[in-house]
Structure formats: structure tokens, C-alpha cells
Amino acid sequence: MRMRRKRNLEPRMQACGDLLLVRGRPCLNLKEAAENYRALLDLSAVFGEGKPVKLEVGCGNGGFLLELAAREPEVGFLAVEVCTNVILTAMERMRAKGLPNVRFLNIPAETLPCYIPSGSISEIYLNFSTPLPEKGCERQRLTSPRFLAIYRDILKENGRIYQKTDSAFFFDYSLEQFAANGFRVIACTRDLHHSAYAEGNIVTEYEANFLSQGKPICMAIAEKNLDFSCGMTVGRCEACKVLEG
Numbered sequence: 175m176r177m178r179r180k181r182n183l184e185p186r187m188q189a190c191g192d193l194l195l196v197r198g199r200p201c202l203n204l205k206e207a208a209e210n211y212r213a214l215l216d217l218s219a220v221f222g223e224g225k226p227v228k229l230e231v232g233c234g235n236g237g238f239l240l241e242l243a244a245r246e247p248e249v250g251f252l253a254v255e256v257c258t259n260v261i262l263t264a265m266e267r268m269r270a271k272g273l274p275n276v277r278f279l280n281i282p283a284e285t286l287p288c289y290i291p292s293g294s295i296s297e298i299y300l301n302f303s304t305p306l307p308e309k310g311c312e313r314q315r316l317t318s319p320r321f322l323a324i325y326r327d328i329l330k331e332n333g334r335i336y337q338k339t340d341s342a343f344f345f346d347y348s349l350e351q352f353a354a355n356g357f358r359v360i361a362c363t364r365d366l367h368h369s370a371y372a373e374g375n376i377v378t379e380y381e382a383n384f385l386s387q388g389k390p391i392c393m394a395i396a397e398k399n400l401d402f403s404c405g406m407t408v409g410r411c412e413a414c415k416v417l418e419g
């Protein structure tokens with residue numbers, strides 16, 4: 175079902191302009207943009223010199239980062255969301271809470287290499303990304319090889335991906351892809367809320383919904399494996415360049 179455009183969308187987006195670092199141009203060819211277009215952000219200027227920066231892909235209404243950014247005021251957070259209607263809600267909630275350490279990118283994750291410098295991110299969060307089990311949709315899954323190549327590129331050495339999902343199918347797929355695309359799974363559970371990892375977990379909007387249906391939540395932490403060469407799938411992989419001399 176198509177979501178109805180929010181009332182006064184444009185003026186409200188403009189009112190949040192100071193929180194919004196990038197608004198992607200829908201006319202960009204995604205492959206072309208990811209490979210050729212560069213408007214890299216100066217993250218030290220955004221958050222302050224030397225601050226760690228963490229990024230959530232598909233932030234939805236922003237509930238997860240609202241909580242995490244309050245818990246970790248010394249960290250800068252980037253919230254990435256392709257849907258303008260949705261990111262507007264997240265930005266308005268952030269404004270109401272007055273957190274200074276979150277900025278937003280209204281872009282498809284496919285174009286992250288256009289804006290995020292290589293080796294600049296310490297953690298990436300993938301919370302309840304759409305599983306897309308249908309045949310022919312693999313490329314769109316946010317843990318498919320082309321996205322993992324992008325995450326490898328923007329993550330620091332030993333940078334980590336934190337994934338949560340209710341879909342056993344998507345979880346199995348992701349674990350396979352992490353192993354095949356330069357990540358080491360360092361933590362993994364198929365029932366987060368009855369595991370040692372439950373403490374400190376921030377329940378996202380989608381997670382609350384799945385929990386109310388009694389569904390177990392799968393969680394994995396995958397660390398960038400430096401002993402891996404990716405074949406330069408996004409055109410610039412500093413880690414691989416170093417390994418390949």
C-alpha cells in the first residue's frame with residue numbers, strides 16, 4: 175500500500191533543514207551515483223574532531239536512535255532513511271527531544287559511498303530491514319553482497335554491523351553473506367529476548383510489534399574481517415587496497 179504524502183511535507187522538511195545533511199536526488203541513477211558521484215561529508219565538522227560516528231540504515235520513525243543517542247552523548251549518529259515521509263517523523267521527534275548528536279540522510283543506502291568517507295564509521299545498525307524473500311529481490315536486501323561491500327568500505331578497521339530481524343529466512347541469508355563478504359560473526363542468537371544480549375537492548379518500533387505477536391528476534395554482530403579482499407565492488411575499498419599493496 176502506498177503511504178499518503180504527509181501534510182505540508184516540504185515546509186516541514188525545510189524546518190528540519192539543520193538536522194538533514196543530505197536529501198538524495200531521486201533522478202540519480204543509483205549504480206552510476208554510487209560509482210561516480212562524490213559529495214563526501216566532513217564528519218569532524220558535523221560532530222566534532224575525533225568523535226566516533228555510528229550509522230543506522232533504515233531508521234524508520236527514529237525510535238532506536240532517539241534512545242541510543244541519549245545513552246551515548248559522546249557519539250555522533252547518522253540516520254539513513256530512503257522514505258521522506260518517514261524520515262520527517264524521525265527528525266521532528268529528534269527536534270522535540272533536543273538531542274544534538276544525530277543527523278539525517280534522506281537517501282537510499284545504495285548511495286552511501288557518495289557521502290560517507292571510507293573508514294569513517296565505527297558501527298552500522300540494521301534493524302528489521304525488509305527481508306524481501308521473493309526471488310529476484312536479493313539485490314535489494316540490505317545484507318546482499320553489494321551492500322556489504324559498501325559497509326566494508328565505510329566501516330573503520332574492526333567496525334561492526336549490528337543486525338536484528340524477526341525473519342529466520344533473512345537471518346540465515348545474512349549470516350551466509352557476512353561470512354562470504356568479509357565479516358566475522360562474533361555474536362549471534364535466534365532469541366534475543368531470552369539471551370545474554372537482552373540486557374541494554376533498545377526495542378525498535380518494528381521489534382515491539384513482532385514481540386507483541388510472540389515472535390522471537392534474531393540478532394547478530396558481524397565484525398569487519400581485515401583478512402579479506404572484496405574485488406573493489408564499489409570502486410574504492412581502502413582496506414583492500416592496503417592488503418593488495
Ligand SMILES: C[S@@+](CC[C@H](N)C(=O)[O-])C[C@H]1O[C@@H](n2cnc3c(N)ncnc32)[C@H](O)[C@@H]1O
Nearest residue numbers: 232233234255256257282283301302378379380
Ligand atoms: C521495516 S522498516 C524498520 C524501521 C526501524 N528500523 C524499526 O526497526 O522500527 C525498514 C525501513 O528501512 C527503510 N529502507 C528500506 N530500504 C532502504 C534503503 N535501500 N535505503 C534506506 N532506507 C531503506 C524503509 O523505508 C523503512 O523505513
